[in-house]
Amino acid sequence: MESLLWLIPALPLAGFAINGLFGRKLGDRVVSVIGPGVVGAGFVLAAASFVSLRSMPSAERLLQQTLYNWLPAGEFSASIGFQLDPLSMTMVLVVTGVGFLIHLYSVGYMHGDGGYARYFAFLNLFTFAMLLLVMADNFLLLFVGWEGVGLCSYLLIGFWFEDQAKAEAGKKAFIVNRIGDFGFLLGIFLIFWTFGSVAFADVLPEAATRLTLGGDLAFWICLFLFVGAVGKSAQIPLFVWLPDAMAGPTPVSALIHAATMVTAGVYMVARAHALYEMAPQVLAVVAGIGAATALFAATIGIVQNDIKKVLAYSTISQLGYMFLGVGVAAFSAGIFHLVTHAFFKAVLFLGAGSVIHALHGEQDMRAMGGLKSKLPITYWTMLAATLAIAGVPPLAGFVSKDEILWRTWDGGHSVLWVIGFITAGLTAAYMFRLFFLTFHGSFRGTKDQWAHAHESPWSMTLPLVILGGLSVIGGWIGLPMALGQPLGGIANRFEGWLAPVFEAGEHAAHEPHAIPPIEYGLMTASVAIATLGILVAYWAYLRSPDLPGRVATRSRGVYTLLNGKYFVDELYDFLIVRPFYALSRFAWRVIDDGLIDGLGVGGTGALVKRGSRIVSRWETGYVQGYAVAFFGGVFAILAYYYLFR
Amino acid sequence: MVGPAHYITLSAVLFTIGVIGVLTRKNAIIVFMAIEIMLNAANLALVTFAMTIGDVAGLIMVLLVMAVAAAEAAVGLAIIVAMFRHRETVNIEAFNVLRG
Numbered sequence: 001m002e003s004l005l006w007l008i009p010a011l012p013l014a015g016f017a018i019n020g021l022f023g024r025k026l027g028d029r030v031v032s033v034i035g036p037g038v039v040g041a042g043f044v045l046a047a048a049s050f051v052s053l054r055s056m057p058s059a060e061r062l063l064q065q066t067l068y069n070w071l072p073a074g075e076f077s078a079s080i081g082f083q084l085d086p087l088s089m090t091m092v093l094v095v096t097g098v099g100f101l102i103h104l105y106s107v108g109y110m111h112g113d114g115g116y117a118r119y120f121a122f123l124n125l126f127t128f129a130m131l132l133l134v135m136a137d138n139f140l141l142l143f144v145g146w147e148g149v150g151l152c153s154y155l156l157i158g159f160w161f162e163d164q165a166k167a168e169a170g171k172k173a174f175i176v177n178r179i180g181d182f183g184f185l186l187g188i189f190l191i192f193w194t195f196g197s198v199a200f201a202d203v204l205p206e207a208a209t210r211l212t213l214g215g216d217l218a219f220w221i222c223l224f225l226f227v228g229a230v231g232k233s234a235q236i237p238l239f240v241w242l243p244d245a246m247a248g249p250t251p252v253s254a255l256i257h258a259a260t261m262v263t264a265g266v267y268m269v270a271r272a273h274a275l276y277e278m279a280p281q282v283l284a285v286v287a288g289i290g291a292a293t294a295l296f297a298a299t300i301g302i303v304q305n306d307i308k309k310v311l312a313y314s315t316i317s318q319l320g321y322m323f324l325g326v327g328v329a330a331f332s333a334g335i336f337h338l339v340t341h342a343f344f345k346a347v348l349f350l351g352a353g354s355v356i357h358a359l360h361g362e363q364d365m366r367a368m369g370g371l372k373s374k375l376p377i378t379y380w381t382m383l384a385a386t387l388a389i390a391g392v393p394p395l396a397g398f399v400s401k402d403e404i405l406w407r408t409w410d411g412g413h414s415v416l417w418v419i420g421f422i423t424a425g426l427t428a429a430y431m432f433r434l435f436f437l438t439f440h441g442s443f444r445g446t447k448d449q450w451a452h453a454h455e456s457p458w459s460m461t462l463p464l465v466i467l468g469g470l471s472v473i474g475g476w477i478g479l480p481m482a483l484g485q486p487l488g489g490i491a492n493r494f495e496g497w498l499a500p501v502f503e504a505g506e507h508a509a510h511e512p513h514a515i516p517p518i519e520y521g522l523m524t525a526s527v528a529i530a531t532l533g534i535l536v537a538y539w540a541y542l543r544s545p546d547l548p549g550r551v552a553t554r555s556r557g558v559y560t561l562l563n564g565k566y567f568v569d570e571l572y573d574f575l576i577v578r579p580f581y582a583l584s585r586f587a588w589r590v591i592d593d594g595l596i597d598g599l600g601v602g603g604t605g606a607l608v609k610r611g612s613r614i615v616s617r618w619e620t621g622y623v624q625g626y627a628v629a630f631f632g633g634v635f636a637i638l639a640y641y642y643l644f645r
Numbered sequence: 646m647v648g649p650a651h652y653i654t655l656s657a658v659l660f661t662i663g664v665i666g667v668l669t670r671k672n673a674i675i676v677f678m679a680i681e682i683m684l685n686a687a688n689l690a691l692v693t694f695a696m697t698i699g700d701v702a703g704l705i706m707v708l709l710v711m712a713v714a715a716a717e718a719a720v721g722l723a724i725i726v727a728m729f730r731h732r733e734t735v736n737i738e739a740f741n742v743l744r745g
Contacts, residue, residue: 619743619744620741620744621740621741621742621743621744622737622738622741623676623737623740624667624668624669624676624737627667627668628668631664631668
């Protein structure tokens with residue numbers, strides 16, 4: 001098995017090459033087989049690796065393969081090497097598993113699109129880059145994958161590049177990510193400077209000895225790495241690109257901007273947990289930014305009207321939860337939420353895609369409603385996922401979110417817990433607002449749309465059903481002790497599975513221990529606030545649909561602020577974009593046009609031209625003028641000799 | 646008694662007349678004649694010095710100048726004829742096409 005590791009990322013890469021080079025010749029039918037096929041094969045290989053990992057003793061679970069030494073340069077060396085430990089394994093299973101289903105869904109969703117082969121080529125390339133990211137055995141290769149997913153994100157957001165706004169959304173995502181990537185790169189430099197290596201095997205076990213707890217070096221390394229995570233995972237202040245990224249095809253939003261790529265930051269922090277444990281200040285920053293983002297994005301999500309925009313802000317908010325989890329050093333809880341979120345958010349996006357597909361591109365929820373009867377499969381799977389994200393027990397979202405909230409409280413961060421708690425209520429409210437507006441009530445679109453609305457083909461509904469099922473039961477792999485113990489001593493298997501990776505940092509919560517009663521209290525509280533959120537949504541959007549409008553008019557200021565997304569885009573425009581444009585204009589008009597072109601190039605030319613014009617006046621063309629000069633010269637020379645010699 | 650000083654003086658006067666002619670006259674033929682006067686003034690000076698110091702090199706030089714002057718007269722007159730054919734005038738002020 002170990003020698004076949006390279007095949008897992010190589011398969012999607014081959015898919016990219018075939019679809020990209022010959023896709024148009026092969027035809028859509030072949031592309032539909034190759035595109036999802038390579039990812040599915042990758043999933044089979046990943047599952048086989050999982051089985052072989054499980055067969056090892058838990059402390060030795062590690063598969064490694066070094067392909068070759070990529071950059072041997074003096075003391076520095078970086079290899080193309082893959083590793084699978086329980087953490088990477090989890091990510092690989094999510095990427096290939098959810099990825100395969102979304103590829104399959106795309107077959108139906110993108111059917112008949114002019115760029116069908118190009119789409120699958122990019123999607124395969126993305127899967128390759130993401131697998132490189134999670135399987136890399138050193139920071140540099142991880143960075144290669146990191147940049148690769150960023151590139152694919154750009155390519156797929158701007159997939160319909162004929163539309164100027166969509167092309168610009170792609171550019172925005174890429175540029176904002178560059179800011180984070182710059183920080184990440186600085187972090188890698190610092191790691192090499194400190195440890196003399198970028199390999200995980202050299203850096204992570206050495207962290208406790210080379211770095212001092214709370215020291216400056218640990219602080220800067222972790223902070224720079226986190227800047228990268230903030231960019232990639234769309235946290236405050238670099239979240240602005242993700243809502244715009246919804247310009248891409250909906251399966252892309254599901255795969256890249258919900259299930260996998262945006263969670264890379266969480267994975268990276270968890271991967272470098274040994275470094276972060278040496279920098280408690282940065283962990284506090286991570287938790288703080290995570291909690292703030294969770295609340296911030298949830299409040300924006302509650303007033304959005306575009307179905308995909310609601311999901312985008314929801315994703316930002318849920319990513320905030322994940323960072324809250326890893327920030328309070330509950331790394332496995334953060335990763336667990338990452339996994340369950342991949343399930344239910346993929347369903348939500350794919351379901352939204354199914355709705356958009358049925359309504360021929362309509363994304364505004366104000367023109368939807370009552371679609372329950374038209375789209376039954378979409379309706380039921382969406383219901384499961386919405387309940388899951390809202391935190392209704394015993395669905396996946398409840399289990400993982402509650403684990404994070406409990407660990408936050410348990411770690412003594414009661415303020416962060418309150419923020420997470422309020423966000424849980426808001427999450428239930430905005431998700432059920434979306435759900436009710438889309439599927440219940442009466443249809444508010446055109447008659448024509450209603451007549452043509454139809455359930456999607458099986459290639460789209462099958463992934464929905466599978467992922468919907470996972471949204472329900474997926475959480476049970478990581479039942480917290482508080483629930484597992486009374487149910488007959490079921491251990492938190494997920495935490496136990498990841499324990500070898502996080503052993504050093506986490507107190508072994510997966511071992512049987514006494515459950516403090518307050519854990520049940522908090523659990524009940526979060527279920528209560530989720531129920532409250534659902535009831536509010538029910539009341540405001542089904543029982544008295546004119547209520548939201550009245551509330552919006554009464555508190556106009558707040559509504560404008562939320563609807564304007566806190567005007568962060570405008571703020572950045574004012575603080576960064578405009579000054580930057582002004583600076584660029586200055587560099588263009590004054591420095592380039594004025595100094596270099598004007599004074600330098602043009603100035604030299606003008607000097608020569610003017611000078612020659614003056615000199616050329618002497619050339620009168622009159623022979624006698626020349627003769628005067630000639631005789632005058634002779635006379636002057638003679639006079640000189642006569643007078644001074 | 647007429648001595649070398651007189652010849653040299655005459656030569657200088659003739660040369661000056663030639664220079665003034667070249668510089669002031671507008672008719673190309675007159676300018677051409679003024680150049681001939683300068684050449685002959687130079688010849689007179691050469692002969693005078695050759696006789697004074699008793700060296701025949703100066704006389705040979707005069708013969709050379711005469712040969713060159715003859716050739717120059719042929720070429721120069723041909724140019725003036727060509728100028729006239731071209732512009733119907735020999736006023737040298739009309740010929741300033743090489744003005745800068």
